[in-house]
Every structure is written in C-alpha cells, then in structure tokens.
Amino acid sequence: MAAHAIDELKATGTGFTVERATVPGVKDLPVACKRLIEERGCDIVIALGMPGAEPIDKMCAHEASQGLIHVQLMTNRHIVEVFVHMDEAGDDRGLALLAERRAREHAVNAYDLLFRPGRLAKMAGTGQRQGFADAGSIDASRQGTGGAAAAHGGGGEGSGDAGAGGGGDTGGH
C-alpha cells in the first residue's frame, strides 16, 4: 500500500520529501508515526495497514486507531489512517484493488491537508468514498451534509470558531 501512496503523492505535487518506516503490525504504527513526526520532522503521516478479518484483528485495529488519534493530539500533526480490512472485499484481487485505490485517494487527502486545504472544503458533501465508487451527495440537500459522508470512517468537517468570546477572553481574536 505504501508504494501506491508514495507513487500517488509524487504524481500529485512537489515540494516535499518522503520518509518511510515499516513495523510488524498495526499496533506498532502509533509510536512509529510519532517518531516520524518528532524525530524525522514529518509534517503529516499516512499510516497504512491491513487488519485481518477476525474479531481480535478488529480490536487491534481499534486500539491502533485510538493510538493514532492520540499521537495527532500530542503532535498537532495530521495522521491519515489508511486501513483496509481483509473482509472488505470478496477475494484477494478485489482486496488488492481496494487497497491501491484507497491508498492513492488518501495520499491525495494527505497532500490536500498540507498544500490544498481549500480543495477539501470544496469536496465536502460530494460523498467521496475512498476506495469505492463515489456515493454522490444527498439529493435533498442543497449543500453538503458532512462532505465525506460515505467515506470509510465517515465524513467530517470541523467548523471553526463559533465566537471570539468577549471582554478579556484571551482565546478570542
């Protein structure tokens, strides 16, 4: 998956270098990502993994995801998680194609987060679905309803400051 992600990154833009680290399993990803950020100066990380189909594997993926979110909060850097669960496709061929598509699409997301944040805002609500055919937007809705609503992991927008606060609020601006 990493090869596809790196290939897509290089096809998408320039002005960056790529560091790479490999770990035995998805539960080893959080600290590896933290070290890429803290020890190798990475501005964003793409964490790729392919958890198995058993309940224990789902739990490992959950623990890894919690750790990846924790790392982001410790470093204020984005980590784009690209997990492909082995039961997401019917056969190995489908799984490989899904893995490639998802890795490529998330590589573009990572690029956009760093260099083209405006593009993500424009895509919000159009139902982009990493690794699958796009789901399209919700017809009844004139504007997006969460953007990546059909994305694996759901869509999300972090709408900003609802108020600069008043008086001496140091957080205001």
Next chain:
Amino acid sequence: MAAHAIDELKATGTGFTVERATVPGVKDLPVACKRLIEERGCDIVIALGMPGAEPIDKMCAHEASQGLIHVQLMTNRHIVEVFVHMDEAGDDRGLALLAERRAREHAVNAYDLLFRPGRLAKMAGTGQRQGFADAGSIDASRQGTGGAAAAHGGGGEGSGDAGAGGGGDTGGH
C-alpha cells in the same frame, strides 16, 4: 452541515468570527479541532460529521468522539459534536433534514455555551432533542431530571462545587 451551523450562528448573535476547517473523515476531526483552538484562537468548536451505517463506521465515530473529548480536556474549551449517523433516518431526504436541524440546534448550543450559559440552565429538564421533535420533560418530575434527557447523546448537568473544603485546601474559595 457546516453551512447550516454557520448560518444559524449568524442568525443567533454577533460579536464573533467563524473559522472553518474541512477534513477527509471524522477521525481527522480531533486534531483539526485542537489546531483551530490552539493555532487559530477559537474559543469553541462545532465538530460536524456524518458517520456511515456499518459497524466499522460506528467504531470510527466512537474513536473520533473519544478524541474530541480528549481535545476538550487538553484545551479547556468546549467542542460541540454534531454527528448524524446515516442510519438515523429512513431516506436521504430525512437524513438531510435531520442533519440541518441538528446542526442548527447545536449551533445555538455552542452560542449559548459561550454567550448565554444561563439559557442552557433554564432549558435543563425540558427534554430538548437536537434534530427531532422535543420529547418534553418527565411529567412525574417537577424539576428537570437531567435536562437534555432525550438529546442525542443524553442530557447532562455538571453540578458544581459540593464544598469549598476546609482548612488549607487551596482549591477552596
């Protein structure tokens, strides 16, 4: 959803500016919200997303919610989570209407948390239900029993200081 939230904020009051950030999925929301608070000076954040209907999507929403709570504890700022699960309505139209209503009602909650905390206290126990018809209060109860008891995510009141403590308790007052 963000468009509705921002529209409602502007219809509710003034004295604030709005920052906006968009991310690929709900698991990218926690760090995006933290950066809005720490790097763009936001006093409160509304985190909007529309998780899918599959078990994996529910897990992603859970991980995102844990992260959003963690960010609040790291920053001492409120983050109002507005998630609409794709299986909360029977069709796209219902989903879009639910998403708009919930986004608008939570936008008012965010405004109240910053500018009208007293209004939230008055609403406690009246069974406000974001995005659905209000459930009303519990008849047998003369006063509220948790306020937003029927709210998505349950109702809650943080009753304050049960004691200033004695003697040299530095926490007292």
Next chain:
Amino acid sequence: MAAHAIDELKATGTGFTVERATVPGVKDLPVACKRLIEERGCDIVIALGMPGAEPIDKMCAHEASQGLIHVQLMTNRHIVEVFVHMDEAGDDRGLALLAERRAREHAVNAYDLLFRPGRLAKMAGTGQRQGFADAGSIDASRQGTGGAAAAHGGGGEGSGDAGAGGGGDTGGH
C-alpha cells in the same frame, strides 16, 4: 437532578458553596467539570446526566464516563458520576423517582468524600445501592466484600499502601 443533589447537600452539612454549570449533553460534561475544578476552584464535582436508551446513547455515556475519569486523574479531584439511563425504570414516574433518589444518595457520597471519609469506610460491605433498595451485605461474609457491591457501577475500595518500600525509596514514608 441537580436540584435534588443541591437540596440534599444543603440538608447534609454546611461549610461549602455550590457552583453550577449546565451543558447540552453528557459528552460535554468532562470539560465542564474540569473547568469547574480549575477555573472555579471546586474541590469535588457531581456530574449528573440521563443518557437515552439506544445503543448510541450507551456509547455516549461510556465516552463521557471515560472523560470524567480522565479529568479526575488530571486534577486529583473526585467527580461523582450520577447517570440515570432512561431504560433503568419502566415508566417516567419510576425514572424520576430513581433519578431523585440516586442524585440525593450520591450527593451524600460527595459530601462524605470531602468531609466524612470515615463514614464511607464504615459503609463498605453493607451493600448500599444508589437509587434502589439496599441489597444488604453478603451473608456468608463477616466483613464487607467491596462495600458498594450492589451500587450502580459496582463497589470499590482502594486499599492503601502495601508497603513503604525500603532503602532509598523516595515514595516510602
């Protein structure tokens, strides 16, 4: 629920003041409690909420509880969680009565944690059950077997220092 808790606190003792905060939902409780402790000098907090009966509501309550425990570890202050799940009683009347009883009994627990710790130790093993008839102690057991064994959330005792350690152990005494 907060009204009952505050009423019970005032009937139980004196020497404290009460601060109060209201939030839209239980997931907003953790940061609200942290701010009551850090910004308004509270020595203990009673967190009241009434989560809904759906699986999503149970998950929200779980996330809120994790956050409340995290706040306690960040502040070294107790937060007494008083959640009443909407499916804990058969009808609204029963729910309201349960909410009132639980709020009152946990208000006394909060008071005891601050002012009468010895009273909690005496109650250990007598099977106090917040909001329900007491379950009594386990007959075969001469002494308590966890105290609030039948309490909602289970009973617990934190038995202290199993050893002051030897030699240069700075933690010893």
Next chain:
Amino acid sequence: MAAHAIDELKATGTGFTVERATVPGVKDLPVACKRLIEERGCDIVIALGMPGAEPIDKMCAHEASQGLIHVQLMTNRHIVEVFVHMDEAGDDRGLALLAERRAREHAVNAYDLLFRPGRLAKMAGTGQRQGFADAGSIDASRQGTGGAAAAHGGGGEGSGDAGAGGGGDTGGH
C-alpha cells in the same frame, strides 16, 4: 475484601505500613489510588471492588480498569486490581470465598512486586489462578508460557531490554 488483603499483607511480611481509602464505586477508584500514591506516598496500591453482573456494571469495571492503568503510567507505580464480578460465583457464599481468596492472593502479589520480584519470576508458567484452584502449567511446554496464564485477566511477563542500542543511543546502557 480490603480486610482480607490487609490481613494477608501483615501475615506475609513486615517493613511497610498500610494506608486505606474507601470510595462509593469502582469508577471512583482511579483518582483515589492516584492520591494514595501522590498525596500519601504509597509505593503500590491494591484496588479492590466488586462490580455487579449487569452489562452496565461490566462497562463501569472496564472504565475503572482503564483508569487504573492510566494512573500507573502517570505515577510509575503498580496498582494491583482485585475485582470480583458478582456473576463469578453461583451464590453469595461462593462469591465471598472467591473474594477472600482473590484478595489474599493478590495481596501476596503486591508484596512480591515490592519486596520479592524474583518470586514472581519463579511462578511464571505455573498457572497460578487468583481465587480459584491453580490451573497448572501447560504440559507440552517445558517452560512457562506466560506464567499466570490462567490468572483472572491473563498472565504476563514483561521481558526486558532486547538491545542496548548502538552508537549514541542515550537509552542504551
């Protein structure tokens, strides 16, 4: 349970003092244990509780356990969790006997962690089972396979430094 643990500690060795704290429920244990360590200088804590048999009680125990692990990581002190779930025995008498046995056996574990770490290493793989008859070791295995493999909560060994690292690795030795 605490009484049995303390009795066993005093029968096992000397050179320590015992502090004790009681809380209303298991979710109040984490901060109570942290305060025993930070405010009363405890070197180790035994956290005893008896969660109920309902799903909500299992969730509370899970949240308490997560908190207890978090406290250990914040303080670098061991906390020996001794939970007896009310559905672990068929009747009250069996439950009381189980609680006493488990409390006593974990009290010895706590003592060993502080004063006799070598003894724990010797027990590894012999299948000690707190509160139940020992399960014995796995016959096909000449050496232990995790030690407390049959212990409530599973067995574990933290095998140490797999390498002192090379060059300027400050972590090496």
Next chain:
Amino acid sequence: MAAHAIDELKATGTGFTVERATVPGVKDLPVACKRLIEERGCDIVIALGMPGAEPIDKMCAHEASQGLIHVQLMTNRHIVEVFVHMDEAGDDRGLALLAERRAREHAVNAYDLLFRPGRLAKMAGTGQRQGFADAGSIDASRQGTGGAAAAHGGGGEGSGDAGAGGGGDTGGH
C-alpha cells in the same frame, strides 16, 4: 514465553543486554514496561502474556494493549506485544507450540526494529504471520498490501513525511 524470546534474541544477534521483569497479569504489563524503559534504560520491550479465553479475559487483554500503546507514546520506544489467547489453539500442546513460535518470531521483529529496520521493509507485503504458517502475499498485488497483512493484529506500515511543508514550517526539512 519469555525464555523462548530471549533464546531467539541471543540466536539472532549480539550487542545488547536483556533485562527481565515478571508481573502477575497482563494488566500489570504497561507500567512494568514503562519502568523497564525509564528506570532500566531499555530501548525496546517485548511484552509477553497469555490471556484467558473468557470475555473478561479478552477485555483485560484489550485494556493491557491500550496501556502498552500509551506507554510507547509516552516514551517513544517500541513495545512488541506478544499475546497468545488461550482459545487460539485446540489443545495445550498446540497452544505451547504457538506461544513458542510467536515469541520467537516477535523477538526477531524486536531485533529488526532496533538493528535491521530495512529487513522489515523488505518483508512488507509477504504476509508473515507470527506463530502460524505464512499466508503469502496477495497474488493480484505486485507489491505489498500492508506487509504483515496476515499477522496477528494485522499489518502496518507507517509511510513517512508526505510533505516538508512550505514557508516557515518548522517541522519541514
């Protein structure tokens, strides 16, 4: 299991020393591993345990895994988790063989993480499966699809820096 891991480490390479600690159960592993890193200067830790087959044991293993990931993020050191669940094999003999194989294979992973990171990268996508026959790579895929795709806990690669960022980005390089 620790004996096999240590034996394999010594057969794999030199230039390191091994520290060892034993704890009563898997939930005691996180703080034990943190102390091995912080107090005994370990550069990497192999955490071995054999959780039971009951739901409560699965939950304990989950809590332990979350704690082990937390320790890694607190210390920036890898902890290789080697858990063998008692229901992973049909009988004690199979369990013992699985435990030995998994301990040995993860010991090599630990060695590689410290001394041969390039070897892990080469193995990515070949479907190494700790403790079982290897699953092989996904035929339809010319390059790896996550590497340890079939590994217990799933495979993972942390692909590095997707961009050095522009302008004054201090994280860039």
